[in-house]
Amino acid sequence: MKKIPRKIFLPEEQIPSQWYNLRADMKNKPAPMLNPATLKPVEIGDITPVFCEELAKQELDGETRLFDVPGEIMDMYGIYRPSPLIRAYNLEKRLGTPAKIYFKYEGNNTSGSHKLNSAVAQAYYAKKQGLSGLTTETGAGQWGTALSEACAYFGLELDVYMVKVSYEQKPYRKAVMRTFGANVIASPSDTTQIGRKILAGDPDDRGSLGCAISEAVERAVTSPGGSRRYVLGSVLNQVLLHQSIVGLETEAAFKIIGEYPDIIVGCAGGGSNLGGLIAPFMRDKLNGKASPRVIAVEPASCPSLTRGKYAYDFCDTGKITPLSKMYTLGCEFKPSANHAGGLRYHGMAPILSQLYADGYMEAVAYEQTSVFEAAVTFAECETILPAPESAHAVRGAVDEALKCRESGEEKTILFGLTGTGYFDMTAYSSYLDGDMTDRVPSDEDLEKGFEKLPAV
Numbered sequence: 001m002k003k004i005p006r007k008i009f010l011p012e013e014q015i016p017s018q019w020y021n022l023r024a025d026m027k028n029k030p031a032p033m034l035n036p037a038t039l040k041p042v043e044i045g046d047i048t049p050v051f052c053e054e055l056a057k058q059e060l061d062g063e064t065r066l067f068d069v070p071g072e073i074m075d076m077y078g079i080y081r082p083s084p085l086i087r088a089y090n091l092e093k094r095l096g097t098p099a100k101i102y103f104k105y106e107g108n109n110t111s112g113s114h115k116l117n118s119a120v121a122q123a124y125y126a127k128k129q130g131l132s133g134l135t136t137e138t139g140a141g142q143w144g145t146a147l148s149e150a151c152a153y154f155g156l157e158l159d160v161y162m163v164k165v166s167y168e169q170k171p172y173r174k175a176v177m178r179t180f181g182a183n184v185i186a187s188p189s190d191t192t193q194i195g196r197k198i199l200a201g202d203p204d205d206r207g208s209l210g211c212a213i214s215e216a217v218e219r220a221v222t223s224p225g226g227s228r229r230y231v232l233g234s235v236l237n238q239v240l241l242h243q244s245i246v247g248l249e250t251e252a253a254f255k256i257i258g259e260y261p262d263i264i265v266g267c268a269g270g271g272s273n274l275g276g277l278i279a280p281f282m283r284d285k286l287n288g289k290a291s292p293r294v295i296a297v298e299p300a301s302c303p304s305l306t307r308g309k310y311a312y313d314f315c316d317t318g319k320i321t322p323l324s325k326m327y328t329l330g331c332e333f334k335p336s337a338n339h340a341g342g343l344r345y346h347g348m349a350p351i352l353s354q355l356y357a358d359g360y361m362e363a364v365a366y367e368q369t370s371v372f373e374a375a376v377t378f379a380e381c382e383t384i385l386p387a388p389e390s391a392h393a394v395r396g397a398v399d400e401a402l403k404c405r406e407s408g409e410e411k412t413i414l415f416g417l418t419g420t421g422y423f424d425m426t427a428y429s430s431y432l433d434g435d436m437t438d439r440v441p442s443d444e445d446l447e448k449g450f451e452k453l454p455a456v
Contacts, residue, residue, distance in 0.1 A: 004257050004259070005087070006087050006089060007084045007085070008084060008085040008086075008087075008253040008257060009084050010082040010249060010252055010256075012078060012081075012082065014082065015074065015077055015081050015082050015245075015249070016069070016244075016245050016248040016249060016252075017068065017069050017074060018066040018068055019067045019241045019242055019244050020066060020241075020244040020247075020248060020280060021064055021065055021066070021067065021241050022275070022279050022283065023061075023062040023063075024062065024065040025283050025287060026062075026286060027286070028354060028358055029062050029354070030062075030237070030325065030350035030351050030354045031350065031354070033047075033322040033324050033350075034323040035323075036319070036321075036322060039456060042060070044056055044060060047059065047060075047322065049221055050217060050220060050321075052129050052229050052231075053125075053129060054125040055125050055231075058237070058238040059236060059237050060237075069245075070124060073124050076120045076150075076153060077117075077120065077245070079109075080108055080109040081245070081249070082249050083106050083249065084104075084108075084253075085103075085105075085249075085253035085254070086103050086104075086105055086382075086417075087100070087101070087102055088382055090381035090382055091382055091398075092401070093381075094380075094381050095401050097402065097405040098405065098408060098410040099401040099404035099405075099409070099410065099411050099413050100410065100411070100412045100413065101397060101401055101413045101415075102259075102261070102413065102415075103397070103414070103415050104246060104250045104415075104417065105384070106246060106416070106418050106419065107384070107387075107417065107418075109146075109149075110145065110149055110176065111146035111149060111419075112145070112419045112420040112423070113142040113145075113273075113418050113420075114243060114246055114272070114273050114276065114416070114418045114419065115142050115143045115145075115146035115147075115272070117242050117243050117245055117246065118146075118238075118242035118243055118272065119143070119146040119147040119149065119150040120150045120153070121242045122134070122147070122231040123147065123154045123156055123231075124150075124154060126154070126156060126229055126231070127154040127155065127156060131227060132157055133151070133156050133158060133223075133228045134147065134151060134156055134157075134158050134159075134229060134230070134231050135158070135160075135161070135216040135217075135219040135220040135223075135229075135230050136158070136159075136160055136161070136216050136231050136233065137161045137162070137163070137209060137212030137213045137215070137216045137232075138160055138161070138166070138177075138212070139162075139166055139209050139212070139269075139343075139344055140166055140173075140389060141174070141176075141423065142233075142387070142389075143233030143234070144162060144173070144177050144182065144184070145173060145176050146233070147160070147182075147233070148160070148176070148177040148179075148180035148181065148182040149180050151180070151181065151182070152181050157181075157183075158181065158182040158183065159182070159183045159216070159219055159228075160177055160182050160183065160184045160185065160216075161185050161189065161215045161216045162174065162185065163187055163206075163207040163208060163211070163212050163344070164187055164188065164205070164206050165207055166207075167184070167186040167187075167207075169426050170424070170426070176423075185215075186207070187207045187212040187215050188205050188207055188211050191219070192215045192218045192219060193218065194211075194215055194218055194317075194318035195211075195214075198211055206334075208317060208333075208344060208346070209270075209344055209346075210314075210315070210316050210331050210332075210333075210345070210346055211316075211318070213232070213315060213317070213318075214316040214320060214321075216230055217230045217316065217320055217321060218318070218320065233270075233272060234269060234270025234271060234345070234349065235271060235272070235315065235326075235345070235347065235348075235349045235350075236349070237349075237350070237351060239272050239349075240271065240276060240279070240349060240351055243273065243275060243276025243277075244276050244280070245276065246273070246276040246277050246279075246416070247276055247277050247278060247279040248279070248280055250414065251280040251281065260290065260412065261412050262292055262293065262411040262412045262413070263293045263397075263412070263414070264277065264278050264292050264293070264294050264295070264414045264415070265295045265297060265396040265397045265400065265414070265415040265416075266278065266294075266295075266296060266297065266393050266416045266418075267296075267298070267343060267390055267391075267393040267416070267418065268296035268297060268298045268304075268348065268352070268363070268392075269298070269345050270347070270348065270349055271348050271349030271351070272349070273418040274352060274416065275349055275351055277416040281294070282355065282360065285360060286360070294355075294360065294361045294362065295361070295362045295363070295364060295400070296348075296352065296356070296361055296363040296364075297364055297365075297366060297392040297393055297396040298343060298363065298366075298392065299365065299367075299371070299392065300365040300366060300368075301335050301344075301367075301368070301439050301440060301441065302329065302333075302335040302343060302344050302345070302346070303329070303365040303441075304326075304328060304329050304345070304346060304347055304348045305327050305353075305356055305363035306363050306364065307329070307446060308327040308328050308348070308446075309327070309328060309329075309450055309453065310325070310326070310328075310353060310357055311325065311326075311328060311453050311456070312324065312325045312454060313325075313326065313328040313330065313331050313454065314454065315331070315347065316331060317331050317332060323454060324350050326347040326349065327347065327348040327353045327356065328346055328347040328449075328453070329346045329347070329441075329449045330448070330449025330451075330453055331346055331347075331452075332452050333441075333448075333449035336439035343392065364396060366395050366396075367440065368438060369436050369437075370395060371388065371391045371392050371395045372391060372427070372428070372431040372436065373431075374391060374394045374395035374398045375421070376428075376432075377398070378394045384417065384420065385420060385421040385428075386419070386420070386421050387418065387420055387421045387424060388427050389418060389419060390418045390419050390421075393417070393418070394415065394417070397413050397415040400413050
């Protein structure tokens with residue numbers, strides 16, 4: 001039997017030239033976003049003051065299956081894509097499993113993550129529209145770094161509202177963003193009305209993604225002459241559309257070696273990497289061509305899928321965004337300051353929420369000491385240090401491989417290694433020194449967020 005190579009690279013000319021819109025194949029489509037003032041489905045004019053025009057069109061288009069990737073975006077994709085599909089032979093050996101473990105590695109760019117795939121697209125459409133700059137939020141810093149790269153490439157200004165706890169934990173992430181010309185602000189801040197209001201209520205507020213989103217949106221809509229727009233690195237339909245390039249490359253790489261995944265595992269915060277990785281495989285599942293298990297792995301400290309409610313909610317703490325139907329912990333939920341900053345979001349992407357509600361996906365939640373244990377094992381075996389977010393997918397894949405060891409089944413497991421952890425050494429030090437703790441919200445904690453869900 002021919003040995004499968006450790007790394008499977010597509011030829012550069014096979015980088016997908018179209019994004020795939022998973023909604024087009026969903027029989028039960030995600031519920032529409034609602035205008036919070038009227039509670040009616042949003043129209044294009046409701047969101048173009050916030051989003052670029054082309055991105056707003058992509059956001060609301062649930063029918064077009066394929067979108068052409070503009071040539072300028074393909075040019076930048078060619079700098080760091082295609083990314084490899086890697087067989088984790090050493091990890092398989094360490095676990096003593098008959099399972100075949102593959103991971104799609106998205107860490108081979110300066111941002112260290114998959115986030116650049118959508119950042120390039122969003123910056124391109126802003127430049128095409130003639131805008132002078134963008135605003136955004138970032139949790140772990142990967143999205144902020146990616147957008148900083150993209151804005152530098154297209155000559156745009158950028159303000160990044162970084163969740164305060166991550167701002168303090170990751171000074172070098174901030175330094176990289178500044179290197180690419182971004183202005184980085186700790187959120188909540190005194191630069192916006194919403195930030196000042198939050199700080200007035202709690203001067204020691206450590207921030208959240210919902211809070212940072214509120215500040216970034218306010219900064220965009222109050223820009224002189226409408227010269228800026230807001231962009232988001234996860235959750236939105238448009239973001240999952242751009243990230244489909246990850247899954248499409250993975251599908252093509254599997255075809256080269258004659259394989260197909262039985263189990264697909266991805267970390268889940270807002271849903272960008274998971275939605276992108278599973279896109280073509282979920283298409284096959286929706287159309288009855290295959291039936292892979294899809295497992296979303298989230299932190300036990302912010303368990304939107306496993307313990308949240310499926311309801312309409314605001315996407316931000318300041319309650320200025322449209323309402324989205326999603327699995328949510330409530331927009332005012334404040335997760336503990338754990339180390340997986342990119343997963344500290346109160347809600348899940350509407351596309352993934354609908355798939356989960358319809359039974360096409362599973363979800364599990366892990367405490368972070370267990371996650372870091374798996375991350376260290378993976379690093380020892382495969383020499384790549386995973387980001388804390390990605391390490392959740394590692395934990396899920398390891399557990400599935402151990403189940404195969406017990407059952408003797410030779411299943412093919414795919415997981416997304418969405419980023420590297422080289423800026424996360426404070427978190428790794430905390431784990432290695434034995435200082436890391438596991439904080440899981442009580443039912444009473446979650447109920448406080450549920451009580452404030454909007455009545456829709």
